[in-house]
Structure formats: C-alpha cells, structure tokens
Amino acid sequence: MIESRSMGEGPGGPPLLCGEGLTRTYEDGGVRALRGVSIAVAPGEFVAITGPSGCGKSTLLHLLGGLDRPSSGTVSYRGRPLGELDLDDFRAREVGFVFQSFHLIPTLDAMENVQVAMMAGGVPRAERPARARRLLEEVGLSHRLGHEPRRLSIGERQRVAIARALANGPSLLLADEPTGNLDSVSEREILGLLARLRRERGIVLVVVTHSAEVAGEATREVRLRDGVIVEP
Numbered sequence: 001m002i003e004s005r006s007m008g009e010g011p012g013g014p015p016l017l018c019g020e021g022l023t024r025t026y027e028d029g030g031v032r033a034l035r036g037v038s039i040a041v042a043p044g045e046f047v048a049i050t051g052p053s054g055c056g057k058s059t060l061l062h063l064l065g066g067l068d069r070p071s072s073g074t075v076s077y078r079g080r081p082l083g084e085l086d087l088d089d090f091r092a093r094e095v096g097f098v099f100q101s102f103h104l105i106p107t108l109d110a111m112e113n114v115q116v117a118m119m120a121g122g123v124p125r126a127e128r129p130a131r132a133r134r135l136l137e138e139v140g141l142s143h144r145l146g147h148e149p150r151r152l153s154i155g156e157r158q159r160v161a162i163a164r165a166l167a168n169g170p171s172l173l174l175a176d177e178p179t180g181n182l183d184s185v186s187e188r189e190i191l192g193l194l195a196r197l198r199r200e201r202g203i204v205l206v207v208v209t210h211s212a213e214v215a216g217e218a219t220r221e222v223r224l225r226d227g228v229i230v231e232p
C-alpha cells in the first residue's frame, strides 16, 4: 500500500482530527479513490485539500467527517477512533458540514433551515429561534431571516448554510468546494467569513477546493493526486 502523510503543527497534545492509513475502494467500478492517506489536523488550522478532479478530495473529506467509512485505516477525533464514538452525535455536534450546492431545504426560510439542524444537536426547542437569529446575524443575514433559498442570492444561500453548520457549536467545519458556485466577490466574502469564524470562534477549517484564492488563505495546503498526498 502507498502511504502518504500530512501532519499539522499543533501546539502539542493530540491532533483534533486524524486519519491514519486511509484507503477507500468503491466496489462500484472498483475505483481505488484513496490509497493510503494519513493526515493530522491540529487545533487552530485551516487546511485546504487540493488536487485534480477525481483525485479523492471529497472522499477524504467524507471519511474525516464520518459521512463514509474507510475500506481500511482509522479516523480519530480528539484521540478516539470514530468507531468508538456515537457517530450521529459526532456529526451533529462536533462537525459542521458545508457543501458547494448548499443543500438547504427549499420550502423553509433561513431561520427554519438553521433550526432544523438544532434538532439533531439536541438544542431545546425554546432556545432555537434566538440561537438561529444570533447565528444568522453573525453571518451577516439579519435582514434576510424570513427568506427562503430562492429569494436569497447565491452568496447569501451559502451564508445560511454556514449558519446552519454552526447550529450546534462545532469545533470543526468541513467544507466541500464552499465557493465553487460563487462569483469572485462572493467567494472573497465567504472566505472572509470563514477566516473570521476561525479567528473569533477558534473553529478548525478543512476545505476541499479548486480555488487558488481559497488555498492561498489556508494555513496549510494538502495536495492529493491519484488517491495519495503529494508533497508540495
């Protein structure tokens, strides 16, 4: 097996998130999407995962977030393998996910989209509206609380999706091409927002991207090629 590594330079102690010897073969077509990747993400980091189309970036992100399981290898969070954790709880409370196409519920307004995520996180019903409002204010959408996705700009939709990802106070945001559908102005705004969340909330960012601008803002770039990490 090819083994490739990328380690974060943390201030000591266990990394926040760690993948060791990760492989993923899709039975459908026998594609070896990941062929032995080890990556450690330390507190405070903003890691950009880059590489050509089909090299395994989304696959890696899904494994790190517990959305998919490796064919072999282990993902650990705060030193504990995901297999030992309550996965639903991990995905709902510890990690926020952001996607290229937002994945908002079209019939719900911004407030409702954010509150839906709070159900899984066990936020008491009575607390949800005020918390959703605060989050939407934090992402700059206090004037769009009652708007459904179709009445929001593309950049605003991604802001709602980011507010939703913060609904349960995660330590980590995992984002798959978060600016892939945005024009360059909106991309810069979303990038500024992510940087602020890292600075003010201490949120760790792992972002899959094709954008040189996004990769340039990261504290570390991890490049994949054909399912392995290549050294910069």
Ligand SMILES: Nc1ncnc2c1ncn2[C@@H]1O[C@H](COP(=O)(O)OP(=O)(O)OP(=O)(O)O)[C@@H](O)[C@H]1O
Pocket (backbone or CB within 6 Å): 026, 027, 028, 029, 031, 032, 033, 051, 052, 053, 054, 055, 056, 057, 058, 059, 060
């Ligand atoms: N569910 C699946 N079943 C079968 N093959 C898959 C599946 N998902 C991904 N693959 C294959 O695994 C490889 C890696 O896919 P992945 O989506 O991780 O790449 P990527 O680097 O994120 O690509 P892109 O930048 O185009 O989004 C590709 O060859 C893809 O066709």
